[in-house]
Amino acid sequence: MTPDMGxxxxxxxxxxxxxxxxxxxxxxxxxxxxLRVRQGQVYxxxxxxxxxxxxxxxxxxxxxxxxAGRFTLAGKPYSPSAPHQVAQAGIARTFQNIRLFGExxxxxxxxxxxxVRTRQGVLGAILxxxxxxxxxxxxxxxxLELLDYVxxxxxxxxxxxxxxxxDQRRLEIARALAxxxxxxxxxxxxxxxNATEKLGLRELLLKIKADGKTILLIEHDxxxxxxxxxxxxxxxxxxxxxxxxxxxxxxxxxxxxxYLGGMGA
Amino acid sequence: MFYxxxxxxxxxxxxxxxxxxxxxxxxxxxxxxxxxxxxxxxxYALLYxxxxxxxxxxxxxxxxxxxxxxxxxxxxxxxxxxxASPQFAVVLQSFVDQYPALGAALVSFFGPEIAxxxxxxxxxxxxxxxxxxxxxLGALLGAPTLKLRGDYLAVVTLGFxxxxxxxxxxxxxxxxxxxxxxxxxxxxxxxxxxVSLAGEAGSQSTVHIGGYAMPSVNAYYFLFLFLCVAIxxxxxxxxxxxxxxxxxxxxxxxIAAKAMGINTRNMKLLAFAMGASFGGVAGAMFASFQEFVxxxxxxxxxxxxxLAMVVLGGMxxxxxxxxxxxxxxxxxxxxxxxxxxxxxxxxxxxxxxxxILRQLLYGLAMVLIMLFRPAGIWPAPRQEDRxxxxxxxxxxxTDVVAA
Numbered sequence: 001m002t003p004d005m006g007x008x009x010x011x012x013x014x015x016x017x018x019x020x021x022x023x024x025x026x027x028x029x030x031x032x033x034x035l036r037v038r039q040g041q042v043y044x045x046x047x048x049x050x051x052x053x054x055x056x057x058x059x060x061x062x063x064x065x066x067x068a069g070r071f072t073l074a075g076k077p078y079s080p081s082a083p084h085q086v087a088q089a090g091i092a093r094t095f096q097n098i099r100l101f102g103e104x105x106x107x108x109x110x111x112x113x114x115x116v117r118t119r120q121g122v123l124g125a126i127l128x129x130x131x132x133x134x135x136x137x138x139x140x141x142x143x144l145e146l147l148d149y150v151x152x153x154x155x156x157x158x159x160x161x162x163x164x165x166x167d168q169r170r171l172e173i174a175r176a177l178a179x180x181x182x183x184x185x186x187x188x189x190x191x192x193x194n195a196t197e198k199l200g201l202r203e204l205l206l207k208i209k210a211d212g213k214t215i216l217l218i219e220h221d222x223x224x225x226x227x228x229x230x231x232x233x234x235x236x237x238x239x240x241x242x243x244x245x246x247x248x249x250x251x252x253x254x255x256x257x258x259y260l261g262g263m264g265a
Numbered sequence: 266m267f268y269x270x271x272x273x274x275x276x277x278x279x280x281x282x283x284x285x286x287x288x289x290x291x292x293x294x295x296x297x298x299x300x301x302x303x304x305x306x307x308x309y310a311l312l313y314x315x316x317x318x319x320x321x322x323x324x325x326x327x328x329x330x331x332x333x334x335x336x337x338x339x340x341x342x343x344x345x346x347x348x349a350s351p352q353f354a355v356v357l358q359s360f361v362d363q364y365p366a367l368g369a370a371l372v373s374f375f376g377p378e379i380a381x382x383x384x385x386x387x388x389x390x391x392x393x394x395x396x397x398x399x400x401x402l403g404a405l406l407g408a409p410t411l412k413l414r415g416d417y418l419a420v421v422t423l424g425f426x427x428x429x430x431x432x433x434x435x436x437x438x439x440x441x442x443x444x445x446x447x448x449x450x451x452x453x454x455x456x457x458x459x460v461s462l463a464g465e466a467g468s469q470s471t472v473h474i475g476g477y478a479m480p481s482v483n484a485y486y487f488l489f490l491f492l493c494v495a496i497x498x499x500x501x502x503x504x505x506x507x508x509x510x511x512x513x514x515x516x517x518x519x520i521a522a523k524a525m526g527i528n529t530r531n532m533k534l535l536a537f538a539m540g541a542s543f544g545g546v547a548g549a550m551f552a553s554f555q556e557f558v559x560x561x562x563x564x565x566x567x568x569x570x571x572l573a574m575v576v577l578g579g580m581x582x583x584x585x586x587x588x589x590x591x592x593x594x595x596x597x598x599x600x601x602x603x604x605x606x607x608x609x610x611x612x613x614x615x616x617x618x619x620x621i622l623r624q625l626l627y628g629l630a631m632v633l634i635m636l637f638r639p640a641g642i643w644p645a646p647r648q649e650d651r652x653x654x655x656x657x658x659x660x661x662x663t664d665v666v667a668a
């Protein structure tokens with residue numbers, strides 16, 4: 001994939017969702033949410049606590065069933081009915097509270113990410129014929145590359161749950177990248193990080209963006225979002241209240257109201 | 266003592282393997298000097314190792330707590346009971362008695378030979394068939410449990426295990442299939458290349474291969490050892506494959522596994538099927554070895570014993586599971602043989618009955634293992650951070666700040 005930087009506006013649309021609604025009992029968690037993420041963009045999804053950002057994420061990635069909405073990924077409609085099908089279609093995600101495979105090594109974690117792009121079954125595993133050996137070697141090679149890419153290659157054989165917090169985040173991103181995603185969806189990657197770790201994360205995300213990947217980002221850290229994102233949608237009470245470039249969004253009266261309305265008092 | 270890591274030290278590994286092979290081959294010849302019962306104990310231990318390795322795929326790799334695993338052992342054993350004994354003739358006869366029309370159709374379908382003598386399949390068919398049957402039933406019984414986890418899964422599988430056993434106990438009427446609580450008798454011993462591993466009639470359980478003679482238990486030992494090695498090999502290959510990693514991923518975090526594109530439903534069914542197929546093979550061998558099966562061999566206690574082998578040995582770690590299997594299968598027998606002479610020697614008389622003391626020591630051993638080695642006797646190795654690792658490594662953040 002070549003980076004298609006241009007103005008960002010002519011680039012093809014990767015993720016297009018429209019009219020998404022989700023209700024939990026009496027709570028309308030999402031109503032009429034629409035997003036249009038273009039190739040090569042870092043797209044921010046922000047909003048006050050409880051605005052429905054993570055719900056929106058879980059709907060996009062198939063963890064929750066939406067009540068309504070159209071979902072298109074790279075021009076093809078997809079149905080977010082099962083997470084593994086969404087991953088297959090090309091959306092990889094990370095989790096707000098890191099969810100690694102704790103007892104596996106860092107390398108194995110990333111190798112699991114290759115599962116969805118590889119084929120070998122029981123016979124290949126037992127007989128280990130040529131095609132199976134080649135596939136396994138390719139999985140290992142790609143996983144090592146990705147560990148190196150996110151900067152933790154030297155921790156490849158370390159058991160994942162003994163990694164530091166920042167390294168666990170990097171590992172989770174490497175694992176997501178291993179699925180060859182069209183869209184990388186990151187749920188509050190900077191949560192719980194100190195200032196140095198946040199800087200490192202920012203560099204990593206810029207690198208991923210520069211390599212032409214498209215990123216959908218939920219983040220609380222306003223500084224990080226404003227500096228990183230090309231476009232932003234602001235959610236409040238499950239509805240999109242503003243959409244635009246960071247500069248536009250910052251000036252939007254509804255956003256100021258949502259964020260500062262309580263604080264101004 | 267033994268060292269197994271071909272990448273790090275190929276020579277030492279090859280030497281260890283060679284030593285292990287010699288020990289395993291020499292064992293029955295040495296042990297049978299002290300009586301065949303020691304080899305017999307080892308035969309049963311090998312069967313338990315096969316079971317434990319099968320359950321290890323379900324519990325150890327995929328993390329699905331299965332308390333009904335012994336059902337697949339029962340299925341393999343009863344399948345052998347039906348297909349390698351006169352029992353099938355009994356089944357057909359009881360159909361003729363109960364439902365003459367259906368019975369006549371079945372008899373004409375199977376022919377007079379089977380109606381007279383039952384079915385007698387060779388071991389070459391019994392082993393794959395038992396694996397297949399148990400595998401299919403493993404997936405079928407697994408299917409309704411896919412949404413369950415932990416305790417709930419354990420209770421449901423426990424129920425399934427009991428259902429199978431109760432079926433075996435009660436399928437003696439209206440048509441007699443399993444002979445009920447009396448079990449199936451006269452199961453054919455394994456016959457390889459015309460040689461019966463139970464020894465020919467009148468040979469006092471001595472097997473003659475060429476000019477060479479050995480006790481029947483030794484012949485079975487080698488057969489079971491061969492099957493065990495095959496199962497260990499398959500387990501290793503599965504573990505270090507895309508499928509094995511997917512299983513462990515499901516065990517570690519099912520939601521993350523799904524989000525990484527793993528079809529957890531299919532992978533769980535595959536784990537149930539693979540695990541069950543090992544159990545089926547072990548069951549078939551058990552039936553041929555004992556030449557008799559009855560429902561009381563397949564109680565919940567047996568399921569728990571196999572689970573204990575997996576957990577005490579080291580869940581998900583194949584060498585640990587093998588060790589657990591040997592220890593828990595052989596320990597009760599060794600205690601059975603050992604506690605009375607030991608008491609005689611120490612006190613000059615028997616203070617506590619062997620059977621009671623044996624249970625006591627067995628329980629104590631389990632408690633001690635869980636206290637001092639909660640991850641099992643021989644758990645999977647993990648590479649941990651040393652507490653001071655961050656200090657003596659160059660600051661990782663430099664590459665980041667510079668950028």
